[in-house]
Amino acid sequence: MVMGLVMIKNEDQGYEILASARTEHRQRAMYDGQVHDVEEVARAVIRVKEILEKKLNVPLKQVAVAAAGRALRTEVAVAEHKELLPVRWEREDVLALEMEAVHLALRQLKTSADDASQSYHCVGYNPIARWNEGEEISSLIGQRGKVAKVSVIATFLPRTVVDGLVAVLSRVGLEMTSLTLEPIAAGQAAIPVNMRRLNLALVDIGAGTADIALTRNGSFFAYGMVPMAGDAVTEEICAHYLLDFKVGEKVKRDLNTKAELNFKDFLGAKVVVKKEEVIKIIQSVVGKIAENISGEIMNLNNEVPQAVILIGGGSLTPMLSEMLAETLGIPQNRVGIQVRERLSEIYGEKSIKGPESITPIGIGIAALEGSGLQYYTVRVNGARVSIFELQLATVAEALLAAGILPRSFFGKLGTALTFEWNHEMRVIKGTMGSAAQLLVNDKPSKLDQALKVGDDIVFVPGEPGEDAQVCFKDILPPAESKWIVWNGNQKEFSPQVFVNQELACETDEILDGYKITYLPNDNLENLCNQMGYDLQKKEIEIYINGEKQIFKLTHELLVNGCGVDSSHIVRAGDSIEVRLRQITVGELKLEAKPITFSVNGMHLEYPPQEKIILFHGRPILEDQPLIDGMDLRVEGYKKMPILTDLLPYVKFPDELLPGASLKLSVNGIPAEFTTVLHPGDRILATFE
Missing domain, CATH: 3.10.20 (Ubiquitin-like (UB roll))
Incomplete structure (x- = not known):
């Protein structure tokens, strides 16, 4: 069934229903609150729209709707951003990090959802906590560090639910301006504010689902859903008597008004049956519905509520209220059906009545009070994007809704180059990526700019930065070659670079992970290393009358005939002699x-x-140098x-x-x- 209302708010008297209309689907077109046949649902909506326009003599362009309560999903996610060196976190950086967390929440939702292929709309998010360098902080903006982290709670609706509703409305020329959830809307109308201090359970029994809302201490504190409602009863009747679903619906409704039921089965045979017989057939499925609803109420409330209020067309199902009272263990008079006739603040057209009118009235109240999700559309790179204004929508949220990943908001930083230089770690950073180009209505914009209806966004992703690339000659210290005389031979003394102990050319490119050894042409020690002369003290081992003794040989370093140590600075033209100082036999005394x-x-x-x-058995002179061994x-x-x-x-x-x-x-x-x-x-x- 599709029901439509036109309502206004009167500050003195409450809410006035100016006109109402309802119609039945010609065939089953919705399952569990989800549009399955857009054309069939659109035909029903346009009939309701035309009736209302005829009654009011005005064209209708906008509409407020409700989605099944089971559709709402929330996820908490944490996103982290690291830099090699400390940076200052600006507003754009923080917003991009929050968007990354929302994107992670969406991925978590897809992973945990029963249907991994399901797509979702983000209808809003709120940051929960922020950290800089591991310390929790109230705001990241302006802080400096290498690691920033945020935690957000994000709210989602299945894209198919919203898109199905939008598709139906676009077929009939209506624009959705507000979206609420069925249990929230029902609670607006069914339970007055002054009654919400009691622990009450509101159960909206529709066709495919039974939505549950619980009150305590002046507000609704929990929502739940049971995926079984009036359609299960209809299907039981259809299966037993071999009926078309539409005929089965009529039989179910006639149980409340007729003692004897007359109908034809699918094969054309006429059937006459007593009301009691049909009730006996549906007793088990009604008991199952009551059991599921009671279980969900206890799960959410942790105790038996003071009373249960039933609304929706399914609440009229025979035996349901009695079975609910029995399974919950409360008196029968504590389970009641709320109808429009008992709503004191609702007046106007009287034709809309009964429990099935409560949720449509609640949708109207939510829209008039602005408590629904405000819905409008913008354009992102020419494509229409739906925006839900749980909070003031920004360009960043529109981009996220359009499926643009947060990582493209800013060009990726070029990959850094990391290597060892004489056992010291060095890092050469890549270039910064360029920020994305944003235009809103052909004017430069920022990610946090608020949007309004019809805004046109043009987004050009940021370009990634260039990876760090450098040759040895780009980082070598300035130095000139020196010509010197080494042990009587003229030699060129130049700086040398080794990679993994192999000599490198200054025009070679440095690659990530290189272990580089740089030998400058400055002192005598580096000259000896280049010439392959080891200045380390050399040990020799000799035996005297069979007794082992160890002696250390030192080096003689002469520059221009003068003795020096290994730190002596070498200059061009120096004459250098380096030799191992021998120990003679005579020095042993x-x-x-x-x-x-x-x-x-x-x-x-x-x-x-x-x-x-x-x-070796032969006499030797005392000037004989010692030999190892x-x-x-x-x-x-x-x-x-x-x-x-x-x-x-x-x-x-x-x-x-x-x-x-x-x-x-x-x-x-x-x-x-x-x-x-x-x-x-x-x-x-x-x-x-």
Whole structure:
């Protein structure tokens, strides 16, 4: 059914209905509040429009409508923007970030929706929180940082719902100026403001859905929906008696006025049936509707409400109010049907009455009070875009509604180039992208400019910035080559650049992630590195009499004959000598060790007679440089001593007995003066 009202507001008496009209669809054209057959719905609307125009004798151009309460969706989303270096967040940056959050909310909605292909209109959004560098802040505008983040709550309606309504209205020459939701509209009319302090449940039972609104403490605080209503009852009757849907609707309505029902089934057979029999057939489906509505009320309210108010044509379904009272566990008199006749502030034409008139009256009240979503159209690049003014619509919101992504509001920053320079991280930024060009009615505009009906927007996306691109010669410090003399040879001393340890040319391009080593032609250390001369101290390992010793060799640095260190600045024409300072055998100051013997039980050290240094068994001179791994032996004798060589070191008694003779032994064996000795020998020399 399509119903139309023309209403005005009278400050003294309330709301006056100037004219009303209603008509039935010739066939089922809407399901669950969604237009499925645009032409059929348009035919019904134009009949209502023509009746109203005839009654009032004025043309009708604008209309306020309501969408099913189940259609509204809300999502919370967070968007973040990062910069390599701190920047100042301007109004345009913040607005673009908010638009990005709305776009993310839309993507979340599509992901969570039952039908992923469903498209939605954003009908408004509000920022919830803002952060700069991780700290929550009341406003980002004018703040400075590298990371900005916003959280928004965005409200959406399915695009098919709105587009279906708009398509129908455009067919009949009507412009939609206000859109409200059915449960909101119904609440405007069915429950006076002074009754909303009670905990009441308003249930608008239509054809495909039962919309629920709950009041408490002076306002509506929750909305819900059950996807089952009057059409389910009609379909049960049609299935049982094999009826066309339109005939089934008539049978359902006649249950409230006739005791005996007469109709023909789809095959033309005449059927006469008692009212009680049909009620028995629909009892189970009515019980299911009551059970679903009660469950949703308890889910939203968390307790049994004080009363339930039914409106809509489906509220007249037999047994529904009784079953609702039973499932909720409240008295029967606490479940009632609200009708136009009991609305004290509504007067005027009397032909519109009953519970089905409450929602249309509520739509009129919402439009007159300006509480609906104000709807108008603008043009974006020549295409018509629908705008819902939950808040003052801006150019940014129009672009979002037109499907233009927020990232195109500003040209993307060119990709930065990051590399290591002598172990220090360096970044070269890409160029800034150009901002999008915006014209509203051929005049330059900004994203936050408010729109009005019929505005024409031209949007040219921002151009991305250029990626960072640089060659070595662009960043090398200014330096000139120097000609010097290196160890007697003339050489050119120039700066050098290495990439990943490979020599690079100054005309080469620097790529992202390069590890660059730059050697300037300044001091002696860099010159040695270029010439492949390692100035690190060199260790050599030698053995002296089998004992390992380590020595560190240093370098001699001479510039123009003068000794210098590695930090000495090299100038053009300098004569440079660099060599490893050798250590000679003589610098070790090696000494031969004495040979030890035991003489008459006393320890005796026989001193070396000379110093002989051997390498590979051959004597070497003291000016011989040390060689890594050299094995030296130091000896103090050309040949081992004989027994007579030790006698001067033996202490004998001061007085000897007459006729005493010298007795000699080595290691207990009798010996002669010429017996050759060896280290550690035990010698006895006594007189007998």
